Amino acid sequence: MRYSALSIVTNALSGNRNWKPVWREPEPKAEYDVVIVGGGGHGLSTAYYLAKEFGITNVAVVEKGWLGSGNIGRNTTIVRSNYGLPGNTPFYEFSLKLWEGLEQDFNYNAMMSQRGVLNLFHSDGQRDAFARRGNAMRLEGVDAELVDQAAVRKMYPFLDFDNARFPIQGGLLQRRGGTARHDAVAWGYARGADSRGVDLIQNCEVTGFVIEGGVFKGVETTRGTIKAKKVGVAVAGSTTRVMHKTGLRLPIESHVLQAFVTEGLKPFLDGVVSFGVGHFYISQSDKGGLVFGGDLDGYNSYAQRGNLPMIEHVCEAGMSLMPAIGRARILRNWGGVMDMTMDGSPIIDKTPIDGFFLNCGWCYGGFKATPASGFCFAHLIAREEPHPVAVAYRLDRFEKGYLLDEERTGAQPNLH
Amino acid sequence: MRLPCPLCGERDSGEFTYRGDATVVRPDPASPGAKEAFHAFVHLRDNPAGWHKEHWYHSDGCRSWIVVERNTLTHEVRGAVTAAAHTLARREAASGGKSSDDGSNEAPEADA
Ligand SMILES: Cc1cc2nc3c(=O)[nH]c(=O)nc-3n(C[C@H](O)[C@H](O)[C@H](O)COP(=O)(O)OP(=O)(O)OC[C@H]3O[C@@H](n4cnc5c(N)ncnc54)[C@H](O)[C@@H]3O)c2cc1C
Numbered sequence: 001m002r003y004s005a006l007s008i009v010t011n012a013l014s015g016n017r018n019w020k021p022v023w024r025e026p027e028p029k030a031e032y033d034v035v036i037v038g039g040g041g042h043g044l045s046t047a048y049y050l051a052k053e054f055g056i057t058n059v060a061v062v063e064k065g066w067l068g069s070g071n072i073g074r075n076t077t078i079v080r081s082n083y084g085l086p087g088n089t090p091f092y093e094f095s096l097k098l099w100e101g102l103e104q105d106f107n108y109n110a111m112m113s114q115r116g117v118l119n120l121f122h123s124d125g126q127r128d129a130f131a132r133r134g135n136a137m138r139l140e141g142v143d144a145e146l147v148d149q150a151a152v153r154k155m156y157p158f159l160d161f162d163n164a165r166f167p168i169q170g171g172l173l174q175r176r177g178g179t180a181r182h183d184a185v186a187w188g189y190a191r192g193a194d195s196r197g198v199d200l201i202q203n204c205e206v207t208g209f210v211i212e213g214g215v216f217k218g219v220e221t222t223r224g225t226i227k228a229k230k231v232g233v234a235v236a237g238s239t240t241r242v243m244h245k246t247g248l249r250l251p252i253e254s255h256v257l258q259a260f261v262t263e264g265l266k267p268f269l270d271g272v273v274s275f276g277v278g279h280f281y282i283s284q285s286d287k288g289g290l291v292f293g294g295d296l297d298g299y300n301s302y303a304q305r306g307n308l309p310m311i312e313h314v315c316e317a318g319m320s321l322m323p324a325i326g327r328a329r330i331l332r333n334w335g336g337v338m339d340m341t342m343d344g345s346p347i348i349d350k351t352p353i354d355g356f357f358l359n360c361g362w363c364y365g366g367f368k369a370t371p372a373s374g375f376c377f378a379h380l381i382a383r384e385e386p387h388p389v390a391v392a393y394r395l396d397r398f399e400k401g402y403l404l405d406e407e408r409t410g411a412q413p414n415l416h
Numbered sequence: 417m418r419l420p421c422p423l424c425g426e427r428d429s430g431e432f433t434y435r436g437d438a439t440v441v442r443p444d445p446a447s448p449g450a451k452e453a454f455h456a457f458v459h460l461r462d463n464p465a466g467w468h469k470e471h472w473y474h475s476d477g478c479r480s481w482i483v484v485e486r487n488t489l490t491h492e493v494r495g496a497v498t499a500a501a502h503t504l505a506r507r508e509a510a511s512g513g514k515s516s517d518d519g520s521n522e523a524p525e526a527d528a
């Protein structure tokens with residue numbers, strides 16, 4: 001069913017009793033053209049674009065829990081394309097352009113809100129680095145504005161501008177950045193894929209792969225073996241665990257990132273603001289809660305929960321930037337497992353196994369990449385060659401020395 | 417999370433700085449295949465879901481490097497030794513001497 005104002009009115013008049021489930025619950029077939037492992041944002045968008053853009057509809061998405069039970073449902077929902085490296089900027093801008101037309105494209109309300117992303121700077125050196133990044137973005141046709149303190153004061157008068165240690169000098173503003181409703185993004189892609197014939201198979205864990213003579217033949221799952229011509233793995237924080245079954249060792253460590261939400265407040269913060277000291281970013285959800293986060297806890301973890309020192313650190317950063325939030329009570333906090341690569345950038349590539357494709361390494365920043373990641377992964381799987389904006393995301397770049405180290409911190413995943 | 421520093425006793429994890437997997441061994445640059453070995457040493461990790469031997473630096477304490485054995489699924493800590501003791505145990509094991517230091521996340525080397 002296509003959603004429209006008319007469908008809402010008609011269903012309301014019949015007491016909302018006639019809405020249909022948004023996707024089917026099919027049994028796995030014996031064989032598919034393509035199996036996607038992982039029903040998170042990237043797996044679902046890959047299936048959607050495979051069907052919609054590349055005409056491959058005999059596809060299954062195999063998810064061990066329920067759709068969207070991983071990081072797609074755990075992130076702080078920030079969408080932006082303010083990356084500075086040549087291999088990254090065009091990819092994230094392609095993603096932002098897809099975001100801009102996404103709701104019309106998949107006919108679902110993802111609450112995409114281009115409310116602006118402002119990264120603050122606090123020293124001359126930081127200003128110069130931001131100016132450079134803004135210029136690199138503009139050279140690629142991406143919007144970026146370097147704004148001074150007076151302009152920031154007008155936008156957010158309640159920030160602590162004259163903080164003795166970290167005064168706010170200005171910021172790099174991307175007005176086209178913003179937030180989207182994370183769950184709805186997963187649901188919109190799931191519905192769009194299902195309606196084009198993709199089987200979404202939940203509660204089905206991939207436990208191994210059938211590989212014969214270096215050629216992929218099928219996936220072993222808790223609901224039996226499913227044959228396929230090709231497989232695309234997009235399991236985010238579980239990448240090492242899943243790929244371990246192929247014997248491939250990867251440049252990845254799994255780390256935990258926490259996020260927080262306060263009780264609902266009246267409208268207070270209409271954009272996304274990030275503090276240039278350590279790492280702190282905050283926005284206000286449409287329900288009114290302040291959604292914020294900071295750095296990784298910093299040690300390898302698969303626990304989906306973090307520890308108290310990082311909670312204290314994040315709250316301290318929040319208080320230094322925005323003392324007014326000190327009286328807001330935190331409602332919930334949670335953690336997600338991040339697939340941190342050695343250079344902080346993702347991988348979308350073939351593997352040494354024929355018919356076996358890998359999408360991983362999204363670190364703490366893969367939500368904004370959801371549309372482009374799916375589009376480029378579908379392109380790679382369908383055409384067996386990388387999409388032009390994703391050519392830098394090769395698996396062998398670590399060995400060859402072509403690292404994409406946006407943070408310039410070296411092969412130390414917890415610092416990216 | 418609290419870490420048992422072999423020199424200071426059990427301390428809050430906030431006093432420590434994390435380095436990562438303590439089992440990767442720096443290759444000999446003169447050895448054949450050193451190029452591939454260095455790639456593996458710098459970039460590739462077992463990243464186990466379970467017990468993990470890892471380097472921590474007691475930066476807000478005695479400033480020793482230690483090797484902690486911690487479960488990445490539960491954050492449970494099983495023990496810690498100084499990085500020096502860890503290296504000695506590895507060398508002993510490598511030269512055929514007896515060592516109690518084995519397990520999945522194995523072959524420790526601390527002089528990284
Ligand atoms: C706290 C937090 C805040 C974040 N904030 C932002 C942000 O503001 N902006 C941003 O751009 N990014 C952010 N991110 C990162 C972003 O959420 C992730 O990079 C992205 O969601 C990862 O891709 P995904 O959606 O496909 O992952 P997931 O949703 O995790 O999907 C992977 C799926 O694979 C499934 N799976 C695993 N193993 C198996 C198996 N063996 N068989 C079958 N299925 C399996 C999992 O159950 C899961 O559903 C944040 C992440 C966290 C945790």
Ligand SMILES: [Zn+2]
Nearest residue numbers: 421424474478
């Ligand atoms: Zn100590």
